[in-house]
Amino acid sequence: MKKSFIFFLLAMPFFINSQGIIDQTIDSLYREDQIYFAITYNTFLNSPDELIQTNFSPGFRAGFIRDFPINSKRNRAIAIGLGYSLNVFVQNLKITDQFEDSFNYEILLNQDFEKNRFSFQALEIPLEFRWRTSNNKLYKFWRIYAGLKASYLLNSRAFFKSYNESISITNIDLKKWQYGLTMSAGYNNWNTFIYYGLNPIFDNANIGTSPLKIRILKVGLIFYVL
Secondary structure, three states: OOHHHHHHHHHHHHHHHHHHHHHHHHOOOOOOOOEEEEEEEEEEOOOOOOOOEEEOOEEEEEEEEEEEEOOOOOEEEEEEEEEEEEEEEOOEEEEEEEOEEEEEEEEEOOOOOOOOEEEEEEEEEEEEEEEEEOOOOOOEEEEEEEEEEEEEEEEEEEEEOOOOOEEEEEEOOOOEEEEEEEEEEEEEEEEEEEEEEEEEOOOOOOOOOOOOOOOEEEEEEEEEEE
């Protein structure tokens, strides 16, 4: 019994050291790969004064983002992902098709219509610089993620309905690639999110002789799943 106790005392430093090596190995593999979901309120930037949103304009985002830590504590990282977004804008801009690949844009000042909206779906490529207070054992933490997001247009649609007219158009004249700045910040799973568009969303749109250079601002909540 005494010999066993002495053996245990002599072996303990090696046992503790081996545990530390294991913990260090686990920590060296720690990263914040995540699935994300976001709900946003979409609004316009750089729009004509007469162009107004007549109802709530929602947006939805979902995707996966891969995390690449860049420091020894692994609380700073670069991340890149792939996702999907749906964006709806309820407003008073009437879009009609004139002939093939040509559209007419008109701001309705009297708002004498039942429904008027356009929407588009896109593939998203987010690129982020990430700061957080997490580690491999702490799952509730503060975070600030800032970066860029590129979106590739998949399809688009405009819909207008009044008491005597109904118009539905697919593939309206939106830019194939859209870019913007992003930031999400908060604690634990739910975080605030903002997107600030850098380029106009319409490709070749005019109201009269004035180019329509609308950009997008999105504000909402984003939910991260480890």
